Amino acid sequence: MADSYYDPADLRKFGKITEWSEELGNKFFDYYGKVFEEGALSAREKSLIALAVAHVVKCPYCIDAYTKDGLQKGITKEEMMEAVHAGAAIESGATLVHGVQMMNKYNKLSM
Amino acid sequence: MATKSLKARHNALVTDNKQLEILEGGIFENGELPYFKDKIAQIGQFPLRPKKLEILQINVGYMCNQVCEHCHVDAGPDRKEIMTRETMEQCLEVIRNTAAHTLDLTGGAPEMNPNFRWFVEEAAKAGVQDFIVRSNLTIIRANKKYYDLPEFFKKYNIHVISSMPHYTRGKTDKQRGEGVFDKSIKALQELNAVGYGMPDSSLRLDLVYNPSGAFLPGDQSALERDFKKALKEDFEINFHNLFSITNLPIARFLDYLIASGNYEDYMYSLVESYNPSAVENVMCTNTISVSWDGWLYDCDFNQMLGLKVASKIKHIKDYNEDILTDRNIIVSQHCFGCTAGAGSSCQGSVT
Numbered sequence A: 001m002a003d004s005y006y007d008p009a010d011l012r013k014f015g016k017i018t019e020w021s022e023e024l025g026n027k028f029f030d031y032y033g034k035v036f037e038e039g040a041l042s043a044r045e046k047s048l049i050a051l052a053v054a055h056v057v058k059c060p061y062c063i064d065a066y067t068k069d070g071l072q073k074g075i076t077k078e079e080m081m082e083a084v085h086a087g088a089a090i091e092s093g094a095t096l097v098h099g100v101q102m103m104n105k106y107n108k109l110s111m
Numbered sequence B: 001m002a003t004k005s006l007k008a009r010h011n012a013l014v015t016d017n018k019q020l021e022i023l024e025g026g027i028f029e030n031g032e033l034p035y036f037k038d039k040i041a042q043i044g045q046f047p048l049r050p051k052k053l054e055i056l057q058i059n060v061g062y063m064c065n066q067v068c069e070h071c072h073v074d075a076g077p078d079r080k081e082i083m084t085r086e087t088m089e090q091c092l093e094v095i096r097n098t099a100a101h102t103l104d105l106t107g108g109a110p111e112m113n114p115n116f117r118w119f120v121e122e123a124a125k126a127g128v129q130d131f132i133v134r135s136n137l138t139i140i141r142a143n144k145k146y147y148d149l150p151e152f153f154k155k156y157n158i159h160v161i162s163s164m165p166h167y168t169r170g171k172t173d174k175q176r177g178e179g180v181f182d183k184s185i186k187a188l189q190e191l192n193a194v195g196y197g198m199p200d201s202s203l204r205l206d207l208v209y210n211p212s213g214a215f216l217p218g219d220q221s222a223l224e225r226d227f228k229k230a231l232k233e234d235f236e237i238n239f240h241n242l243f244s245i246t247n248l249p250i251a252r253f254l255d256y257l258i259a260s261g262n263y264e265d266y267m268y269s270l271v272e273s274y275n276p277s278a279v280e281n282v283m284c285t286n287t288i289s290v291s292w293d294g295w296l297y298d299c300d301f302n303q304m305l306g307l308k309v310a311s312k313i314k315h316i317k318d319y320n321e322d323i324l325t326d327r328n329i330i331v332s333q334h335c336f337g338c339t340a341g342a343g344s345s346c347q348g349s350v351t
Helices: A008-020 A022-035 A043-056 A060-072 A077-109 B016-024 B036-041 B085-097 B116-125 B138-142 B149-155 B169-176 B180-193 B220-235 B251-259 B263-272 B300-304 B321-325 B333-338
Strands: B055-059 B102-106 B130-135 B159-163 B205-209 B242-244 B287-290
Touching: A008 A022, A008 A060, A043 A060, A043 A077, A043 B220, A060 A077, B016 B251, B016 B333, B036 B333, B055 B085, B055 B300, B085 B116, B102 B116, B116 B130, B130 B149, B138 B149, B138 B180, B149 B180, B159 B180, B169 B180, B180 B205, B180 B220, B205 B220, B220 B242, B251 B263, B263 B333, B287 B300
Parallel strands: B055 B102, B055 B287, B102 B130, B130 B159, B159 B205, B205 B242
Antiparallel strands: none
8 A cells, every 4th residue: 555645546447446345436437538528618618627627626637637638639738728727717806705794793792 | 959860869779779679678668558569469460460451651861950859869959860862763663653642751851861852853743633732831941042933833732731739839939949930830831821721711731740749649620720719819820630649758758758657657658658559540550650861660660660561562663552561560558649538640539
């Protein structure tokens, strides 16, 4: 076993989760595969969304996977970085919008 | 970016056995990854056998005006291997009699062979159905003597297939060299100007996309859509089809994979993307590759690895299509490059 929590080689073993719960694993991978097919959104657009979410959930496996996926789809580094900013903006916005709650509470408690 | 070929740099890789040693050893030898021959044996395709010959691909020399980072030919200005007129005569004899419907000239930059135009004129007389020249585009702008190439191609109804790794300057120049993007755009505009690549034109202009790095090409039709949109909007350029081609771990691309620490991951990607249905149509089953000095190979990649056909006919001067077709195709781990995902060939995806 590796002596750190994240090992890049583990990404290749992702499919193995099915071995310990075949039905759920297969259902997940079927669903996952279907989600990223061309649909109302292009596979390219979905790849950029996945990259942004990968950063927001801070998953190093997903970041590696969707950086590579973006390269395969011809996505430029500028597009990738803008997607990361979109994710970061929502994440920081989600923090900051709670500032309204803080303001509400402050105002309610203050004379 | 390197300006010399691996050969000129005396890089140990290009001594053929060294490349094969790497491809046969390491993660394959220790069982981490399966051998290609075992994978195709599972679907009853080993030994791999040719079908009807359709494409005669002739490499007229390794000299090129570019030194692309991914080049499996290890081509460049310092390569002196050029097909002689004598070997071309031998090729013409074969072209006149072959059952193949496609003639595919490649290099290096084929246009740099001093007998290139003569060879095209003579070969065109044989009435080949599809006569391809793989032009790197920048050659058209490299020197005044090449400026009329679009008109020359048109005169002989040549099907032009050109490399274009991306529709942005940065990615293109990183793979192919400074200034390549702008020259390629200019060359494409000139080809369009004489009628190449226009929507209803019979003058075929196709582009080849090679990934510029250690990753596989994405979906060919999606890439074609993106390339068409960007090149049309930004430069008013038209072309017919985009062929996406997987980089095979040979010569400069293998050197790059090893030097950048990507070799093992890349081989994993190829093996994990192995698609049994792509095996059916791999190009070695319908192509013969001829080297600048007339030797025969299953494909351009085997040519660069020095793996001559496993047939008693090994040279163009002894050419016999029936005997040649009755042979086993030589495979190694680089073959995973042609069976990954949608498959890959000089004509793009194969599934």
